Amino acid sequence: ALGSPVKDEL
């Protein structure tokens, strides 16, 4: 699976 991007957005 693709890694999850950092969730720093709203």
Add this chain to the structure above:
Amino acid sequence: MNIFRLTADLMHLASIFILLLKIQKTRSCAGISFKSQLLYALVFITRYIDLFFYWVSLYNTLMKIFFIGSSLYIVYLMQVKFRATNDPVLDTFRIEYLLAPCALLALVANYAFTAQEILWAFSVYLEAGAILPQLFMLQRRGEAETITTHYLFALGAYRGLYLLNWIYRYWAEGYVDWIAWIAGLVQTGLYTDFFYIYYTKVLKGQKFELPA
């Protein structure tokens, strides 16, 4: 943080203030789709549940609290305080046809099969389509108050500006987020017709009216 994302977030904030202003000033939620507002509340709750266990920044946390709080407040205003002005007769979009595919898609297309990632993906997919009941209602009414069109413009512009933010972040940081990107493109695309009429009518001082 870059200028595109900051402007986008401020547009998103502005859209909510414009909506609150419209409801409070006219003491009416006529022309506003309750279903869309309910979907936004669901979007924010499912996405920002990470508020309790994932720290990004004070900015991020305060915005999350604001978006959850204001969306629930709007649902309250529409369903309780100004209930009499709500016109469910025109708010006929079948949201189950949106919720079910988004839930299914979130189960299949996510970054990890965990509750948090599935809820996050669900919120992103749902946000992309959450404006549909509102646009559907607008179509049925054939016209909108100017302040309502400003609300819709700010709301549409917010995700459009995120597209620029993503291009910038890809270039500057190599940042990639396919789920948000594709959903964001769809979300912005849904506004094309609206943007066109907003530009050709409202910005030229005319009333927002759809051709018969």
